[in-house]
Amino acid sequence: METKIKKKLEESVSSKKRFRNIKFGGLPLILFAVLLFSSQSTFAHCDSYDGPVIKDAIKALKTNDVNPVLKWISKVQENEITILFHKTYNLRNGDKEVYEIVEKHFFETMVRLHRETEGEPYTGLKPAGSTKQIIQMTDEAIKVGNVDGFLLKLNKHIEKIVREKYDKVLQLSKVKDHSIKEGREYVEAYVNYTHTIEAMHDILEHGIEHGKGHAEHKE
CATH class of the missing domain: 1.10.60 (Diphtheria Toxin Repressor; domain 2)
Known part of the structure; x- marks a missing residue:
């Protein structure tokens, strides 16, 4: 079982490396980053x-x-x-x-x-400058008509996050059977890591479901 888990982690990291080579796939990466690194309220920019x-x-x-x-x-x-x-x-x-x-x-x-x-509640107007930096970067990329610089920074950020989650799981896997407490810490980190990779994969494969509200917005 432990061998299978390690293999799954290694496959996930291998999959992650391919994101650095994505160019035209930048749009899904932008959507993924917004979903992964921010809460749903991000879309309220x-x-x-x-x-x-x-x-x-x-x-x-x-x-x-x-x-x-x-x-x-x-x-x-x-x-x-x-x-x-x-x-x-x-x-x-x-x-x-x-x-x-x-x-x-x-x-x-x-x-x-x-x-x-958008199917989201109104929570009041926010002051200028309150928008998260990643959304400001996506807007700037659209404004200047060039996404390359943004993708470079985004891919580095994604790699940093994935590596941190992977390293945490790898370290905890070495002590997961020492005690129930350490075992639960491992499981929590493992679930967080694998769900992150799964979310990344699903968005890159299928995109984000915007829901009925967004469909009406397109009319």
């Missing part, structure tokens, strides 16, 4: 003031054109946002404090409805 949703909302209000924000919501939500957009825009030249309140309400509504399309 659209709720920050420097996120893409509010950036488009600011652009829409500056140009009096609601269209830039409609892509972030579903068709059934368009009427609510369009009405609120025009109400907000019409107050731009009025009382500054009143406008700031209405503008924030517009941003909150935009983010809340967008989160609904």
Whole structure:
């Protein structure tokens, strides 16, 4: 049994080495990293003031054109946002404090409805700079139109994480039968490691299921 486990670990590490050679497969790697190194709330980066949703909302209000924000919501939500957009825009030249309140309400509504399309709850607006670095890097790669630099950093990070998990399992495998406590520590590390590899494999093979909400978002 122990020989089989060691063989499985070695096969997993061998599989991991292939990730460094992936080029066009960068997109699945990006999705994997977001899922592996962050919680589900990572996908809420659209709720920050420097996120893409509010950036488009600011652009829409500056140009009096609601269209830039409609892509972030579903068709059934368009009427609510369009009405609120025009109400907000019409107050731009009025009382500054009143406008700031209405503008924030517009941003909150935009983010809340967008989160609904993702099947996720709205948890409030986040300050600029609160988005996790890995998501900022993915956005920057899109902005500059080049993913190579990001993939280089990402692949190194993935290798570091996998090696740390592997090394921990390998060390604990040497003492797993010394006591129940050490055995449980080994099992916990082993499960964490193998589930990480399995998640990586499944996402690279099949992609991430976005759910019904995301399907509506694409309409």
